[in-house]
Amino acid sequence: MTHNPALLAVALLWTGVASPVLAQGVNGHGSMVGMEMGSTKSDAKDDASTREFKAADTAMMKDMDIPYIGDPDVDFYAHMIPHHKGAVAMARVALKHARDPATRAMAKKIIADQVTEISDMEAWLKRHGR
Template identity: 45%
Template sequence: MKKIIAALCISCASIGYSAAQNVNQNIVDKAQGAASAVSQTLSASSTALDKVNESMMKNMSVKMSGNADVDFIKMMLAHHKGAVDMAEVELQYGKDPEARKLAETIISAQQKEITEMQDWLKKHDSQ
């Protein structure tokens, strides 16, 4: 009887995990679809930012490994790369000196952290 209960618990847990993954992917898919629809009527800079955001959201949807450290670093890596891409769009289209300076600062800081995270993953990610 204990084996049956244990098997049922494991089955329920795996179904719950699978359902959560599907919900997360559905949210990302809907957000990407809405972003694509909006970009059709926007300026070149808005379209570029929309594409960067869509890519970042897709890349942040990593397959969870069960290792909080690895999952965190992988998601933050995608987030930081997205921030760099957004800052590059600002440098391409933006006119305000303060916003452009902030974009340059973001690129510099995020690139350093991207390198740190990539180095960390090389040491800790066994996948």
């Protein structure tokens, strides 16, 4: 089994970012209003890919800021759909700007997998009257 250092770095970063968010949800404070999102603010020095990644992050976080209803099945899908859509948006930015063949291949795989999963999750919600 080979390890992708870039993927590991993203996983570690996500773990560090996700922990406070998960802790808020566990405590019943699912809203992310007021959370520091400084890393997603555009800076005049940002290159095009950084601006586009930050825009995708901001949109994803906004779309994920929906209330939990206390139904773990519905809550899971309702929050994972915008999360997956954010992943697709970021993968599209990577396809537009990345040069490394492995990065581009991963972005294509993420788009293919996540689009299918989004469709499956939306269908589940529809079947369950949501």
